[in-house]
Amino acid sequence: MTKKTHVVDTFDNAHFQRFNSDLIGNEMAHLLSQITMNWGKLEQALYLSMKSIDVGQANEWREAFFSTPALAARKEKARKNIGTKVATSNPKLLTFFEETLDRFQDVQHRRNALSHALWLPIETPNQYPVQPLRYDRANMSFDPIRVVDLKFLGDLLEDMTDLSRRIYWVGAELLAHQQLKKWGKR
Numbered sequence: 001m002t003k004k005t006h007v008v009d010t011f012d013n014a015h016f017q018r019f020n021s022d023l024i025g026n027e028m029a030h031l032l033s034q035i036t037m038n039w040g041k042l043e044q045a046l047y048l049s050m051k052s053i054d055v056g057q058a059n060e061w062r063e064a065f066f067s068t069p070a071l072a073a074r075k076e077k078a079r080k081n082i083g084t085k086v087a088t089s090n091p092k093l094l095t096f097f098e099e100t101l102d103r104f105q106d107v108q109h110r111r112n113a114l115s116h117a118l119w120l121p122i123e124t125p126n127q128y129p130v131q132p133l134r135y136d137r138a139n140m141s142f143d144p145i146r147v148v149d150l151k152f153l154g155d156l157l158e159d160m161t162d163l164s165r166r167i168y169w170v171g172a173e174l175l176a177h178q179q180l181k182k183w184g185k186r
Contacts, residue, residue, distance in 0.1 A: 031153035049171035
């Protein structure tokens with residue numbers, strides 16, 4: 001009796017992958033490098049916005065937001081606490097902030113699917129199958145295989161750029177609101 005294995009359990013998929021050495025392959029490599037290089041900027045932007053909400057809890061919230069999926073309840077609790085603080089401080093900003101966190105989660109999920117994955121051999125030119133890998137408390141789980149192409153990477157980078165602007169705007173708005181409140185202008 002042969003035990004059924006997953007695609008990641010075969011040595012056939014252990015070979016190092018690379019993009020094709022052509023115009024599209026070079027552009028894909030360029031986009032993926034930009035996504036990888038700039039991810040930390042999004043994390044830092046979110047952290048700075050969290051500090052503008054509550055400097056005392058920012059480290060705890062940051063840790064919850066960037067923890068493993070196994071700690072999702074902790075992330076949700078942090079998100080509720082942040083929402084409560086924003087609603088108290090600047091209620092007009094709450095909806096925009098919650099939408100920004102939703103976008104952050106979507107972008108984070110798509111980026112993690114690329115960064116924590118096994119890139120499989122290509123079967124169709126310029127379409128790269130990617131098997132996202134997740135290890136939660138020593139258990140491996142598999143999301144569906146994604147096919148990554150130029151559009152996927154371009155859309156992800158564009159969403160990251162937009163998200164960065166949104167996050168910094170939230171932080172700046174919260175700091176300005178707090179200062180105007182001190183001066184009695186709001």
